[in-house]
Amino acid sequence: MKPFSYERAETVEQAAASAERNPNARFVAGGTNLLDLMKLQIETPSHLIDVNKLALYKIEPTPDGALRIGALVRNTDLAANERIRRDYAVLSRALLAGANGQLRNQATTAGNLLQRTRCPYFYDTNMPCNKRKPGGGCSAIGGFTRHHAIIGASDACIATHPSDMAVALRLLDATVETVRGDGTKRTIPVADFHRLPGDTPHIETVLEKGELITAVVLPRPLGGVHVYRKVRDRASFAFALISVAVVVQRDGAGRIALGGVAHKPWRVEAAEAELPRGVKSVMEPLLAGARTTQDNAFKRPLVQRTLASVLAEAKG
Amino acid sequence: MRFDEPAETNPIDQLKVIGQPLSRIDGPLKTTGRAPYAYERHDVAPNAAYGYVVGSAIAKGRIRSLNVEEVQKASGVLTVVTAENAGALGQGNFNFAKLLCGPEIQHYHQALAVVVAETFEQARSAASLLRIDYGPERGSYDLEEVKDTGRPAQITSGPGDSSVGDFAGAFAAAAMKFDETYRTPDEAHAMMEPHATTAAWDGDRLTVWTSNQMVDWGRSELARTLGMPKENVRLVSPFIGGGFGAKLFLRSDALLAALGARAVQRPVKVALQRALVINNTVHRPATIQRIRIGTTASGEITAIAHESWSGNLPGGKPEAAVQQTRYLYAGEHRLTATRLALLDLPEGNAMRAPGEAPGMMALEVAIDEMAEKLKLDPIEFRLKNDTHYVPDNPVRPVSPDPQSIADREKPEPNKRPFSQRRLAECFRVGAEQFDWQKRSATPRQVREGRWFIGIGTAAAFRNNQLTKSAARVRLDGQGVITVETDMTDIGTGSYTIIAQTAAEMMGVPVEKVVVRLGDSMFPVSAGSGGQWGGNCSTAGVYAACVKLRELLAQKFGANSADVQFTDGLVKAGNRSASLAQLAGDAGVVAEDAIEFANLRDSYQQSTFGAHFVEVGVDVATGETRIRRMLAVCASGRILNPKTARSQVIGAMTMGAGAALMEDLVVDKRFGFFVNHDLASYEVPVHADIPHQDVVFLDETDPVSSPMKAKGLAELGICGVGAAVANAIYNATGVRIRDYPITLDKLLENLPELS
Ligand SMILES: Cc1cc2nc3c(=O)[nH]c(=O)nc-3n(C[C@H](O)[C@H](O)[C@H](O)COP(=O)(O)OP(=O)(O)OC[C@H]3O[C@@H](n4cnc5c(N)ncnc54)[C@H](O)[C@@H]3O)c2cc1C
């Protein structure tokens, strides 16, 4: 850990303005990801802006039937919220599949979206990593890649995004509300929020420097049957090898999002159109262009089998 | 006290305190945070500075230059110790990679410096300013690749190879033959508390408060490495947050804390960061094991061979995976072989049940496979080849006999009997309790919703080891008995069973016993390792108590044979006196050791058990989830069923981890274990272990010690992995011989989904 200065922001505007002033600042919410990374000197901010005092703790309906989730709502509270469990069950299930109780008590909605990859080479500062040090090379490629991406990866980085929550948000077509350093606000669809690695794997989202997430908004409830299936080596407290989130309607139409396969939650709307023709037809467009390694080749059949199982479950 | 005749009836047999399911006497200290662990010794070593260990970033090569200038200028830094300024360091007998390296680097994360600063954060931050120029060299990191360069090597217990009769001929002639190869990966001990030490010097005398399973070994090794007299080193290790073998020997934390403290002339504490626990210290080495079995048409083993390959750094030992195959099943023609290749990975060394743990993961699957080939129930096949004599003795084994050989008058000449061997009973009791007869002999027959269900079994086997162990007991004027021995409690319950032993011997309630452990000022004990600690250390306390009883009988003016110790009183005839009175203000002290003599030559002492496991395997994903587990153990007297059960369920959990998820992944390009934290090296969590039962057969082994107890804590892990693997096969019909059995290995053989 490098020495850093610390400030507790009182208002959203103050937090954003301070971030604008301090180019090497980071917001800290639950701290469950950022602090670990700072201890290992993977992140080395010189200034921390604690956002925990900001009034971003509410889950409230909007006039047009959507649901706004404050950026600081803890994962535990979000998963337990009555509306979420009733109208957005897939989100609640995804959250509960993640981490453990203690971490979920601390982890926030915004922090979860912005958690960084669990690529083991990213975590070992002796190893070259383009995400940690742009241009240094990627030591995962050619190494141990069991957990790595099979789609949307690049020659610069094959890491996955580890969040379960984000997969459900992508499925639900959530949007992210932010405030920039100059005080301007914007809304970003989750679909556009995370980036594929390309040549710049260190740039993981479309957020600008100092841009603060204030809320995540879920559009009107979709109805249908919600399933989140996380596949992993141990029964709990493990990151997904892959995960499959679906919402299936009575007429067989539905949505599919995958975790553990790409640098972002993976969803291909064209694949969903194939749902009536069965899993095999869905797989083609869903993982078109997938590139696997010896270590992670199992992910493709695993996605197919898990999807089949999940769809069977959704049909009841 | 020499132990050279089988134990007769003695005070332990009263079982007033011994054998009772007492809760740990050190429990409240731990649950209230008052048990002082090595890194928290502010009480005895105030004002300690913090050391942060820097590990090598390459696996093999040299340090070309090492620049500490910037580090020394960083705020709070007191010193940087490297091989250059550490002074001459000796080499210990038990570790073979240097604990402080330079200029030569032998493995990844080998310690090359310790930065000492006022605070932990300062030390850690400054450590990143160390400038090191490496000259990397090519290393060898792939066991598969170097396997055939392996050379014969000794195992801890003796020769790595053995041969009886004519294996090749008998195997060739066998009616039924089996030949398969199994693989077990490198594994991490993954104990909760990392290696940690606080060190302080007083002139030329050094004290280390550390986390070490073997106090006297640690003390001797530290003295040897620092080149100082052993008398000048004190090692204190009263509480240990798990070890599993990782803390048997001196490691870099203790050496570097000592060096740091010497350099800054004040106490220094060092805890290894998690990544260093994995790549800086020791691990269980990976193995490749080939097993061949030949039988008659009806399933009598006529030929059995077990060969094992493993790798280690120069000077290291092989994993003794073939060991149990010399003892477990009958068969006239036998062969075991151990090959060791050179690898430049971190040091491979003992982890809970070294040898048997991975060895049984291969052997007991092979037995299951052979049984299926023979169309025999796997339990029946095992019992058909049960033996009450060590089969590696060059004499035909006798047919199985449920009666223990120890109950017989005289063992047959030229044959080495087991002192006790109730393997068959373990299987019978277990089969009954687990509903084994409901198992479908044909795999993939049982389905519940998403899950294929299967059950599997395996034998448990581990030798009982005996080591000298001493203790001192003191009776004071309040009638309180204080036991002192350098024995350690690594979470096992040593404090409690030692208190029970002294209480039983002296006829007092455990509340009247104070137990002080883990200090080199106390008599040298067996220590905690190789599942010998419980039996040997309590036997040492027994010996000291026998002496104390004699001294008190003398004081009482009676013959010790006529004296009873009960209810805090010494009684003879109609006379009695309280212990407190007899002790007087001066108190009475006795010290003795148990020393094991020739009995172990006449009898083979081993511990036995049977594991049963039921698993569900997700039809779609191939995820395996354990549903229930049972272990039946026959391992001598159970001194405390509660702490014993905890040992066994912990071991079963570790065995489940080995079967299903534990795998230190080697990066074969850079030569290190990639998943070096507890997020990526997965061990079972509660959700993985829904239901466990443990049954202890009622057994005493008078040949083992006056306690009539034996080892237990490693028995519990031996065979578990195989039982899980056999259950997975029974569930799915898929045989995976490459541990851990993760879903990717099962997937392609699971049925197509519609
Ligand atoms: C052992 C372990 C296991 C885990 N297992 C899982 C798992 O199985 N599945 C899973 O999904 N997750 C898992 N996690 C990750 C966990 O979900 C995240 O650590 C957590 O959600 C991060 O939230 P936080 O509030 O603590 O973020 P912080 O650590 O505080 O912040 C994370 C990042 O978000 C930024 N940030 C925070 N708030 C804002 C804001 N309002 N606006 C802009 N930027 C912001 C910070 O600057 C930082 O870069 C695990 C974590 C651990 C430690």
Ligand code: SF4
């Ligand atoms: S995959 Fe990405 S995160 Fe991992 S080492 Fe390569 S660049 Fe770094």
